[in-house]
Amino acid sequence: xxxxxxxxxxxxxxxxxxxxxxxxxxxxxxxxxxxxxxxxxxxxxxxxxxxxxxxxxxxxxxxx
Numbered sequence: 200x201x202x203x204x205x206x207x208x209x210x211x212x213x214x215x216x217x218x219x220x221x222x223x224x225x226x227x228x229x230x231x232x233x234x235x236x237x238x239x240x241x242x243x244x245x246x247x248x249x250x251x252x253x254x255x256x257x258x259x260x261x262x263x
Contacts, residue, residue, distance in 0.1 A: 203251050204240065210254060211235055225253035 210216060211232075222229040227249050234240045242250075 200244070200247060203247050204242075206254065207247070207250050208235060208240075216257065221250060221253055224257060225249040 207221075211218060211221070216224075218232045218235065219229050222232055225246075227246055231242060231246050232250075235242075
């Protein structure tokens with residue numbers, strides 16, 4: 200799970216996608232990403248799964 204959290208943080212920090220767009224794509228509230236830039240961020244497992252799924256879909260679209 201730590202790898203997934205690091206991936207989400209990295210994508211957000213690099214400005215690849217805005218929090219609001221990632222939240223929308225993942226079907227979660229933007230509030231679920233509050234504090235994502237901090238090391239102590241501790242979202243629910245289903246939130247992380249939704250966010251990683253969204254990142255995978257976005258990456259696939261960009262690669263196409």
